[in-house]
Amino acid sequence: MADSMIRLEEVIKTFPGADRPAVDGLSLEVGRGEFVTLVGPSGCGKTTTLKMINRIIEPTSGTIWVDGAKATDMPAFELRRSIGYVIQQIGLFPHRTIAQNIATVPELLGWDEARIRRRVAELVELVGLAPEMLDRYPSELSGGQQQRVGVARALAADPPVLLMDEPFGAVDPIVRGRLQDEFLALQRELKKTVVFVTHDIDEAIKMGDRVAILNIGGVLEQYDTPDRILAEPANDFVAGFLGADRGIKRLSLIPLRSVDLPTGAVCDVSDTPETAREAMLAQGWDWVTVLDGERLLGWVWGSELEGVSKVGEATPRPFRVTVDAGATLREALDAIVNTRNNVGVVVEGDAYRGILTLDLLTVELTR
Amino acid sequence: MSVVAQAAPLIDWAWIVDHLDDMWDRTVEHVVLTGLAVGIGLVVSVALSVVALRFRRTYAPISWTSGVLYTIPSIALFAFLVPFTGLSLLTAEIGLVSYTLLILIRNIVAGIDGVPASVVEAARAMGYTERRLFWEIQLPLAVPVVMAGIRIAAVTVVGLVTVTSLIGQGGYGALILRGLSRNFATEIFVGTFLSIALAVAIDFGLLGVQRLVAPWMRRRPRAA
Numbered sequence: 001m002a003d004s005m006i007r008l009e010e011v012i013k014t015f016p017g018a019d020r021p022a023v024d025g026l027s028l029e030v031g032r033g034e035f036v037t038l039v040g041p042s043g044c045g046k047t048t049t050l051k052m053i054n055r056i057i058e059p060t061s062g063t064i065w066v067d068g069a070k071a072t073d074m075p076a077f078e079l080r081r082s083i084g085y086v087i088q089q090i091g092l093f094p095h096r097t098i099a100q101n102i103a104t105v106p107e108l109l110g111w112d113e114a115r116i117r118r119r120v121a122e123l124v125e126l127v128g129l130a131p132e133m134l135d136r137y138p139s140e141l142s143g144g145q146q147q148r149v150g151v152a153r154a155l156a157a158d159p160p161v162l163l164m165d166e167p168f169g170a171v172d173p174i175v176r177g178r179l180q181d182e183f184l185a186l187q188r189e190l191k192k193t194v195v196f197v198t199h200d201i202d203e204a205i206k207m208g209d210r211v212a213i214l215n216i217g218g219v220l221e222q223y224d225t226p227d228r229i230l231a232e233p234a235n236d237f238v239a240g241f242l243g244a245d246r247g248i249k250r251l252s253l254i255p256l257r258s259v260d261l262p263t264g265a266v267c268d269v270s271d272t273p274e275t276a277r278e279a280m281l282a283q284g285w286d287w288v289t290v291l292d293g294e295r296l297l298g299w300v301w302g303s304e305l306e307g308v309s310k311v312g313e314a315t316p317r318p319f320r321v322t323v324d325a326g327a328t329l330r331e332a333l334d335a336i337v338n339t340r341n342n343v344g345v346v347v348e349g350d351a352y353r354g355i356l357t358l359d360l361l362t363v364e365l366t367r
Numbered sequence: 368m369s370v371v372a373q374a375a376p377l378i379d380w381a382w383i384v385d386h387l388d389d390m391w392d393r394t395v396e397h398v399v400l401t402g403l404a405v406g407i408g409l410v411v412s413v414a415l416s417v418v419a420l421r422f423r424r425t426y427a428p429i430s431w432t433s434g435v436l437y438t439i440p441s442i443a444l445f446a447f448l449v450p451f452t453g454l455s456l457l458t459a460e461i462g463l464v465s466y467t468l469l470i471l472i473r474n475i476v477a478g479i480d481g482v483p484a485s486v487v488e489a490a491r492a493m494g495y496t497e498r499r500l501f502w503e504i505q506l507p508l509a510v511p512v513v514m515a516g517i518r519i520a521a522v523t524v525v526g527l528v529t530v531t532s533l534i535g536q537g538g539y540g541a542l543i544l545r546g547l548s549r550n551f552a553t554e555i556f557v558g559t560f561l562s563i564a565l566a567v568a569i570d571f572g573l574l575g576v577q578r579l580v581a582p583w584m585r586r587r588p589r590a591a
Contacts, residue, residue: 054492056488056491056492077494077495077496078494079494080491080492080493080494081493081494083492085489085492085493087485087488087489087492089483089485090485090489091483091485091486091487091488091489091490092486092489093486093489093490093504093508094486094508094583095507095508095510095581095583096583104493105493105494108493108494108495108499137583139583153493163492
């Protein structure tokens with residue numbers, strides 16, 4: 001493939017003393033600018049595979065190509081300076097300040113001081129660190145801050161390839177979620193070729209453009225987009241690894257905005273009760289959503305419209321649960337099951353966008 | 368009837384005041400002998416440690432040999448060396464240096480081994496060559512442990528230097544020897560006291576140096 005950035009050909013790694021290979025004849029291709037996650041149970045060789053790309057581990061046989069050249073065609077240290085590397089333990093240099101840590105690869109490449117200073121300032125902003133951190137030592141930062149420095153250090157010389165080994169595995173779930181979102185936003189801008197190892201299938205699905213599911217011994221069971229893997233697991237191993245809730249997992253890949261939402265029974269505050277009743281009748285509902293122009297006011301029972309001249313004279317109750325249009329179907333499902341009437345009211349800001357029902361979710365899943 | 372001998376005063380202050388110059392000269396000799404031994408010992412130890420770290424199989428024999436040297440009584444070692452190297456500075460330093468090796472090599476190797484594997488892996492992955500990795504990452508991070516070794520070595524050598532006066536190399540041992548031969552307590556006391564004081568001073572001085580060269584060890588983590 002012409003636009004492949006990383007290519008593994010029949011790669012085998014047998015560690016000394018092991019009776020069978022950790023990775024046995026793996027072939028894998030990662031496109032330029034693609035974000036690929038490697039996921040699988042312990043012993044599936046995902047970390048070994050990652051570390052063979054920058055030759056921290058040398059393959060027993062097979063060929064690895066990086067940016068059109070054989071990885072073994074140049075000295076390992078030279079190859080590594082063009083590949084960013086982020087690991088779970090972060091591995092910041094404790095005796096160097098944050099600024100010096102970030103400047104590691106530019107220093108090795110011999111950039112002049114002014115250029116390094118500019119680049120460090122740029123990166124600190126890029127990964128969302130306060131500039132006053134620059135003169136501190138790593139031990140003075142929190143885990144989340146340290147991992148941001150780890151990412152900044154990996155990006156310092158603007159390498160085309162980024163290797164990440166469970167980079168967010170050591171921080172608490174809330175910080176992890178935030179770091180994942182920030183990194184995805186960053187990646188949309190930077191368009192690096194990323195190989196990302198994780199044992200967490202949810203993380204693999206959330207982060208990857210494509211997901212490679214590995215089995216013990218580095219056997220590639222399926223390599224496809226998250227949606228296709230969840231919709232059509234290649235075999236029992238993949239289905240088992242995805243878990244019984246893979247249908248629900250798939251929902252988290254579909255943004256609410258992409259769904260054609262019905263509006264349901266809806267009327268304006270200025271409408272007559274007659275108009276409102278027609279809307280209810282059309283849906284077979286005994287309540288109606290009340291809007292003021294685009295703005296969502298709430299809902300009223302049909303019975304409350306007796307004896308008023310305008311819908312607005314009955315006081316609309318606010319919906320207890322609303323979902324923002326920016327959410328995924330999985331978040332919307334959560335909102336739906338938390339309401340009594342099993343519908344999710346979708347808003348964008350305070351504007352009404354429509355109603356999501358369980359039926360509609362089922363339709364989306366079988367598409 | 369008994370005669371009580373009039374004992375000389377334990378400390379003859381007038382003698383001390385008269386011999387300040389003499390004490391200063393002995394101090395300089397003592398410091399030079401110690402400094403040379405620790406300095407040469409450090410260079411030799413770094414070299415042997417590099418070999419031991421590079422070729423792990425050599426660590427056991429290197430460690431064993433330096434251990435054997437450490438156990439030889441100093442007087443016996445000097446007696447053994449004198450026929451070859453005479454009553455010389457060289458004899459003194461061969462003995463003194465060999466006593467530093469065990470402590471220094473063990474601390475250098477332990478210090479390097481104590482550098483977190485993740486830090487070493489990250490450095491390699493960033494593109495450090497093995498040579499730069501050792502000098503710029505591993506050795507600086509081993510400094511606290513190495514400095515602890517240097518302090519123990521230095522204090523040990525200060526004590527041993529008093530013995531080198533036996534082969535005519537001066538230092539505080541010269542005061543003690545002369546005091547013994549003249550049965551003059553003040554001189555023995557002064558030599559002993561100065562030796563202890565120098566050991567303490569060097570220990571504290573090196574602690575200061577350690578803080579200076581490892582500033583990252585001083586700052587405590589801040590609340591996140």
